[in-house]
Amino acid sequence: MTAMMKAALFVEPGRIVLEDKAIPDVGPNDALMRVTTTTICGTDIHILKGEYPVEKGLIVGHEPVGVIDKLGANVSGYEEGQRVIAGAICPSGYSNACLDGLCAQDGQSALHGLKPMGGWRFGNTIDGAQAEYLQVPDAMANLAPVPDGLSDEEVLMCPDIMSTGFAGAESGNIKIGDTVAVFAQGPIGLCATAGAKLRGATQIIAVETISERIEMSKRVGADVVVDFKKVDPVEEIMKLTAGRGVDVAIEALGLQQTFESCLKVLKPGGTLSSLGVYSDDLKIPLTAFHAGLGDHKIVTSLCPGGKERMRRLMNAVASGRVDLKPLVTHRYRLDEIEEAYELFANQRDGVLKVAVSV
Amino acid sequence: MTAMMKAALFVEPGRIVLEDKAIPDVGPNDALMRVTTTTICGTDIHILKGEYPVEKGLIVGHEPVGVIDKLGANVSGYEEGQRVIAGAICPSGYSNACLDGLCAQDGQSALHGLKPMGGWRFGNTIDGAQAEYLQVPDAMANLAPVPDGLSDEEVLMCPDIMSTGFAGAESGNIKIGDTVAVFAQGPIGLCATAGAKLRGATQIIAVETISERIEMSKRVGADVVVDFKKVDPVEEIMKLTAGRGVDVAIEALGLQQTFESCLKVLKPGGTLSSLGVYSDDLKIPLTAFHAGLGDHKIVTSLCPGGKERMRRLMNAVASGRVDLKPLVTHRYRLDEIEEAYELFANQRDGVLKVAVSV
Amino acid sequence: MTAMMKAALFVEPGRIVLEDKAIPDVGPNDALMRVTTTTICGTDIHILKGEYPVEKGLIVGHEPVGVIDKLGANVSGYEEGQRVIAGAICPSGYSNACLDGLCAQDGQSALHGLKPMGGWRFGNTIDGAQAEYLQVPDAMANLAPVPDGLSDEEVLMCPDIMSTGFAGAESGNIKIGDTVAVFAQGPIGLCATAGAKLRGATQIIAVETISERIEMSKRVGADVVVDFKKVDPVEEIMKLTAGRGVDVAIEALGLQQTFESCLKVLKPGGTLSSLGVYSDDLKIPLTAFHAGLGDHKIVTSLCPGGKERMRRLMNAVASGRVDLKPLVTHRYRLDEIEEAYELFANQRDGVLKVAVSV
Amino acid sequence: MTAMMKAALFVEPGRIVLEDKAIPDVGPNDALMRVTTTTICGTDIHILKGEYPVEKGLIVGHEPVGVIDKLGANVSGYEEGQRVIAGAICPSGYSNACLDGLCAQDGQSALHGLKPMGGWRFGNTIDGAQAEYLQVPDAMANLAPVPDGLSDEEVLMCPDIMSTGFAGAESGNIKIGDTVAVFAQGPIGLCATAGAKLRGATQIIAVETISERIEMSKRVGADVVVDFKKVDPVEEIMKLTAGRGVDVAIEALGLQQTFESCLKVLKPGGTLSSLGVYSDDLKIPLTAFHAGLGDHKIVTSLCPGGKERMRRLMNAVASGRVDLKPLVTHRYRLDEIEEAYELFANQRDGVLKVAVSV
Secondary structure (H helix, E strand, O other), X not given: OOOEEEEEEEEEOOEEEEEEEEOOOOOOOXXXXXXXXXXXXXXXXXXXXOOOOOOOOOEOOOOOEEEEEEEOOOOOOOXXXXXEEOOOEOOOOOOHHHHOOOHHHOOOOOOOOOOOOOOEOEOOOEOOOOEOEEEEOOXXXXXXXXXXXOOHHHHOOHHHHHHHHHHHHXXXXXXXXXXXXXXXXXXXXXXXXXXXXXXXXOEEEEEOOOHHHHHHHHHHOOOEEEOOOOOOHHHHHHHHOOOOOEEEEEEOOOOHHHXXXXXXXXXXXXXXXXXXXXXXXXXXXXXXXXXXXXXXXEEEOOOOOOHHHHHHHHHHHHOOOOOOHHHEEEEEEHHHHHHHHHHHHOOOOOOOEEEEEO | OOOEEEEEEEEEOOEEEEEEEEOOOOOOOOEEEEEEEEOOOHHHHHHHOOOOOOOOOOEOOOOOEEEEEEXXXXXXXXXXXXXXXXXXXXXXXXXXXXXXXXXXXXXXXXXXXXXOOOOEOEOOOEOOOOEOEEEEOOHHHHOEEOOOOOOHHHHOOHHHHHHHHHHHHHHOOOOOOOEEEEEOOOHHHHHHHHHHHHOOOOEEXXXXXXXXXXXXXXXXXXXXXXXXXXXXXXXXXXXXXXXXXXXXXXXXXXXXXXXXXXXXXXXXXEEEEEXXXXXOOEEEOOOOOHHHOOOOEEEEOOOOOOHHHHHHHHHHHHOOOOOOHHHEEEEEEHHHHHHHHHHHHOOOOOOOEEEEEO | OOOEEEEEEEEEOOEEEEEEEEOOOOOOOOXXXXXXXXXXXXXXXXXXXXXXXXXXXXXXXXXXXXEEEEEOOOOOOOOOOOEEEOOOEOOOOOOHHHHOOOHHHOOOOOOOOOOOOOOEOEXXXXXXXXXXXXXXXXXXXXXXXXXXXXXXXXXXXXXHHHHHHHHHHHXXXXXXXXXEXXXXXXXXXXXXXXXXXXXXXXXXXXXXXXXXXXXXXXXXXXXXXXXXXXOOHHHHHHHXXXXXXXXXXXXOOOOHHHHHHHHHHEEEEEXXXXXXXXXXXXXXXXXXXXXXXXXXXXXXXXXOOOXXXXXXXXXXXXXXXXXXXXXXXXXXXXHHHHHHHHHHHOOOOOOOEEEEEO | OOOEEEEEEEEEOOEEEEEEEEOOOOOOOOEEEEEEEEOOOHHHHHHHOOOOOOOOOOEOOOOOEEEEEEEOOOOOOOOXXXXXXXXXXXXXXXXXXXXXXXXXXXXXXXXXXXXXXXXXXXOOOEOOOOEOEEEEXXXXXXXXXOOOOOOHHHHOOHHHHHHHHXXXXXXXXXXXXXXXXXXXXXXXXXXXXXXXXXXXXXXEEEEOOOHHHHHHHHHHOOOEEEOOOXXXXXXXXXXXXXXXXXXXXXXXXXXXXXXXXXXXXXXEEEXXXXXXXXXXXXXXXXXXXXXXXXXXXXXXXXXXXXXXXXXXXXXXXXXXXXXXXXXXXXXXXXXXXXXXXXXXXXXXXXXXXXXXXX
């Protein structure tokens, strides 16, 4: 008889429901994680709404904190019972993309491995983390032990938004003394702000209008928050930089308007670091782009994963350099996850992130 | 009585004519160069057509080879009579942009210096090189002695197209073993192809249809040239890379179509290195951009200038690693420059670059 | 009649004395700064002791804070009376080294400019900052306006030790989540610690034994300070990193022992970032170096200078990200500078840095 | 009954002999390669002489070209009978070091994986390539299919010396227009010369005295070869660079003298890229090191491995950009390998590399 577990399944557009599903077997290079805490991501809402297609019946979620329940036959260096996390993106380690330093774009093909976003498997191409158990592929590349003394909620942001937000700062190649603008202070934008501070930006200008987010933004690192409902953010940023523009502008929303504003506030030679997931073609305005002669860079980053990235991020948490716990504004149990989706999808009640305990 | 010289002046849209103009004085940090050879650039044609506005009466041209005629009072380390070139872009050396490594975006302001394209002065904000004499600003940052044994024509491409084309390869961060596509094989594209080879790309796919350019492309480094009138270049490049896409795609034309094709042939994690001067807003297609999740980079480069860049490029010429002399397809004297413009503006007679001897 | 000023002159080994010297004239590209605050550097002590040779009669000191008194004929973008600093290293901006991104190694030669340490001029090859007035060469590359609201003491560390210490962290190419060891917590080491934190190191292990410095080290960023008189620092660091070693080890003393310890605690693939000024040949132990097969890097950094660097560092101060004021442990007037030398040379009374007001 | 094969075993210092050994089994993530061609490396000679200790009875050799004989149960993406190579260094793909971009320093530990040189397994910690069959660990990270049309000998240098030599150029961060000195033109040095050319160095100065190597050096990329028995190489290089020094100096021998000469010819801000395997402590002379203030870098590189690296190198071969076939000066069959060792260990008969066909 197959052992069963509770899991949040994508049934059809508009419906993610908690149902029973068989606890997965582990292949020789995999591990089975008993999930203890997970969360819901903006991408899950895209899935819920049918905007990002996944197979019907797939378990959603890609941010697991848990305990090793079982190890595949070839997996060594871990113990059952060990507390671990895995990144939202699960590199194989062995693909050409991985070996070329592009782990997030890791495909399954042994020969080429350049499938776009191929590293994102949980809740996308294989069953995800909003469940009692999770099969972690290529376990030796992906399981990262949680340092003693860190709680589930303290490491809950590592698998996705902390890794993604920090990547926005890292890909922007921030230098000491840089001025950085971050457009939108949702969970990803807040992490980008924290990341920009961690890399040495000394003037961080965030753009946001929701008061709780403005508050949180200052807490994690913004020097100034521009309320785009009160002033024109482009004009205001040019004023704040004495006409100089910013060294790096981070887009953390996924809209034409914020993308375009990023370009407009960029100094010649500056970098637009894009984190947003776009739903439409983008336009690059000729003037903001200096006709292609401004030495501008536009860089995009998919959430870096793998156990080494997770180790580093948990180290950052343990050091006290960053504290993202306050981003958890609401708490649910797995059997209340449909309610959690309802709140999060509608962005009610000042929600930033929910913690779902399993 | 003021000494006079012949010079090609922008008179009004449609008219660049050879006229008399006073030989400039040299300020204390400047030098006066007697031009011996110069050329015409695609940008000059934009000026001619009124598409890129400059002041009426300005001398055009930004690619000087010549001899030092006179040195400003503060200029040391050079001798009158010395053969020199200066880059199309003249960094001051002292602006914040320069000191931050962004010489091409050097403005005149001592404090900020971030005026877009501020480093481009010849034939843009000050008198240019299509004349008997040329005032070189910030001479100690810009005058580069020509190594013995190199002819004027051998170094004629250094000031602009060689520097620009190579920058396309450099900004793309090409690695040994990379596959690189270069869209369009005009003078800039050909230099990008040569630059890609010089950086270690081992599969260079050029896109072009004009037979002389296809021929030249193979000569300077292309492994394959795709004729976009015979096959769909995106499909063909995906076929040539076994579906993998290219590591770096260089745009060397300045059109939406080539920009878009670059994105479409890019591997996840690849870089679009843009050299074209665009005339319209650009569109980034959502799918080619993987919704912002493909770890793509789009980088733009304005021609690097300054004496050290020129020294390096002339070194490359002297070493025999690159031979761009064949790009000079036509030769004129300065008093025939209007004729040269007529040919070059209409791209007649298989012209690539003209050499104008003064 | 020549106007005179007070200045600290190197007379002979063992004697730096306050004497009268003529206020310098300004050349066309220079500026005259009225010094308001300066300090004494460890290098000045080497000069005092005759260990680093300079010309007799030279004014020493290379860390000026002051006010523009007079501008050379070609200098624009500044105003007399403006508060400014200049870096210890004064790049010309126009040398090949500068234009190649190596400003500190800037020589005076217009053609080559690769004289080692050529950028260090104040108190080395030209008169320095421990005087009432200071001639700043290549003023437009070097004068950096002090932002409103910052006091002299708040920016006093920018010209040298902050720039140097931060460079140790920057050259080490620290990444988020790195473990960094900093050997010695004198003024430079403390700045390296602050710099490592600013770049995202999340485990910073400092090595020091003097209690005031241990205290200060924790204040500026160290997570742990290892007292090398109580434990073996190499063993202790290996223990603290669970045998992993550090990603980056910063040498901030200039001795064989610390250099060697850095190598010994380095992980394979790690970087030794060296800031110390050595007095003897160095030995690289075969084992610590893994016979040359450990993918180790050893990088050295001379204090970056120029107005853009100074702007960035003052920005870091203004942001409150770093606070180096506590490093000023003692205060003197210029006419007491011999006394200041006496204290600093003998490292008495817990001195870290002295402020000398002029 | 166990199937047997011929293999070259390390028996004791001074003796590597051809003996029978069992054909290995393949684990689930491994592959069995039938070796068709291999070669002998300088490191094997260190093993032979007992200078580098390995276990008695170990099969030596780490440069395999062959055919897939059998695939482990978990290995997909390959076919039996496929022609493949594997790098001398076999990254696991899943270690922290690998996921941090340090594949050569990959250890076996799932958690830390930072064992120095942990990636070098063939003929070091596991049986090597001088045999009829070779077990390739972590096959999906290491097996690289040979492109059609390339012979065994054409790809024979990829696993080690081409990868190592090129890494010397890559780690030196060569830029277009750089002057590069390469000390010693043995197999590794020759590959470094070829690599320097491939990265855009435009003045390559090699140092060598053996006439065949001088000849080969010019063939693969050297512009000048300095014969150190005829002139002082340091003086000569300073003369050839007009006193400027070189941008990058590559050490390809492993001796104090060449290491020191590299430092002496380095420009301020230059990079010493070290490839040699040293047998003794190294000394850094104070003056050549500018007391630590010359912005010098010393970088070391262990041969990069993994299938993506091999793919790139074979691509370079296929493109005709580099031709290292002439390095094969002697040919043997596996049953003559003791003779091959005798020749190679004594560097007789102008030997560069031997090809051993199996």
